[in-house]
Amino acid sequence: MLERSISVEFLGLPGVGKTCISCRVAEILRRGGVPVREPTYSLGHGPGRPPRSFKRMARKSIHVAREIVTHPWSSLLSLRALCGTRQPSFPIFIKMTFNWLLVSSLLRRTEAVPAVYLFDQGIFQALWSIGLDARPGAIRDMGRVVLERVPLPDVVAVLEAELATIAGRLNSRSGHESRADAWHPDDTEAFARSSVMLEQIKALMRDGTRRRESPLVIRVQNDTNADLETNALRLAAEIQRLTGEWAA
Numbered sequence: 001m002l003e004r005s006i007s008v009e010f011l012g013l014p015g016v017g018k019t020c021i022s023c024r025v026a027e028i029l030r031r032g033g034v035p036v037r038e039p040t041y042s043l044g045h046g047p048g049r050p051p052r053s054f055k056r057m058a059r060k061s062i063h064v065a066r067e068i069v070t071h072p073w074s075s076l077l078s079l080r081a082l083c084g085t086r087q088p089s090f091p092i093f094i095k096m097t098f099n100w101l102l103v104s105s106l107l108r109r110t111e112a113v114p115a116v117y118l119f120d121q122g123i124f125q126a127l128w129s130i131g132l133d134a135r136p137g138a139i140r141d142m143g144r145v146v147l148e149r150v151p152l153p154d155v156v157a158v159l160e161a162e163l164a165t166i167a168g169r170l171n172s173r174s175g176h177e178s179r180a181d182a183w184h185p186d187d188t189e190a191f192a193r194s195s196v197m198l199e200q201i202k203a204l205m206r207d208g209t210r211r212r213e214s215p216l217v218i219r220v221q222n223d224t225n226a227d228l229e230t231n232a233l234r235l236a237a238e239i240q241r242l243t244g245e246w247a248a
Contacts, residue, residue, distance in 0.1 A: 002035060002114040006242055007107060007151075008235075009122030009215070011201070012159035013194050015169035017222045019045070021159065022120040024232035025239070032240060035115040039106040044121065060102050067105035074149045075101060081142040085134035096130045107151035116239055122153055124201050131197045139197070143204040155242070156205060156215045157235055161223045163191045216242075 008025075010018035019041065026036045043060055068075045078100055087093040103119070103126050110117045119125075131139035205217060218238060220231045 002116070002243055005110045005114050005117060006155065006239065007110045007117040007119065007153040008155040008157060008239060009119045009124060009153040010157050010159060011122065011124050011128070011198075012222075013161075013166055013191075013198060015166040016159040016161050017169075017228055018125075018159055019120040020228055021157070021220070021222065021232050021235065022118045024228065025236045026118055028232060028236035029116055029239060032236070034240060034243060035113075036118060037110075037113070037115045038118050038120070039109075040103070040119050040121040043102075043106075060098075063105040063109075064098055064101045067101045067108070071104075071108075074104070074146075077149060078104070078146050081145045082130065085130055085138035085142060087130075088133045092133065096126075099129065100126050104150045107153065110151075116243065119153065122156075123150060124153075124156060124205060127204065128194075128197055128201050131200065132194060139200050139204065147204065153215050155218065155239070157218045157220055158202065159220045159222045159231075161221065163195065165223050167191065 010022045012018055022038065022041065026038055029036045043056055043063075079097060082093065082097050082100065085096075087096060099121075100123075103121065103123050106119070107123060127139055127143065130142065202217075205214060218235065220235065222228060222231055
């Protein structure tokens with residue numbers, strides 16, 4: 001039985017394997033008797049036909065409403081910071097705001113029941129999404145405002161792969177999981193822009209949380225299917241080690 005929760009975010013470009021590794025880590029940990037919850041996976045995946053898709057959206061909306069009601073000042077500051085990023089359209093602005101408040105609410109609720117919480121979409125990934133089409137320097141400015149007021153994960157697993165590998169994975173997708181699904185494999189500008197934004201998020205994790213404890217960062221190279229299993233085993237072992245240390 002865990003005495004406290006551990007939250008783990010999987011961060012990386014679309015197609016790098018965040019969800020696949022997160023789910024495999026969850027399987028390994030459960031097999032080892034570790035209580036695991038997957039808040040973002042349970043809300044964001046599964047069959048999308050009505051009424052299940054409607055029920056998922058309703059559940060997400062409840063979390064967003066809870067964040068606004070219970071943490072109004074933090075929500076207002078986040079809204080103001082998001083306005084300053086100058087998103088390219090109002091629908092994208094609404095989507096980015098909704099996702100930000102959703103993840104903030106889910107992270108706060110990790111304290112309710114001691115467990116390992118795995119986020120295949122977390123607070124830093126939300127920042128990456130916000131910055132993708134924002135004005136230059138917007139994420140740095142927003143990070144300085146909001147990272148002191150929202151919950152942060154205990155661990156961030158930064159997944160990386162060659163851009164050619166990522167492009168191939170995105171090209172093989174049949175759905176519309178993110179804006180990146182519309183990128184053409186030869187769109188070097190889109191991939192370069194997304195990579196630059198990821199580097200800015202890494203810098204924020206290092207420098208933007210100076211007045212509070214920064215997450216433990218674990219870097220993972222995930223280029224092949226064999227890497228996925230090896231990386232999942234490595235991450236699960238590291239999480240189990242942390243659960244033992246924090247319980248001592």
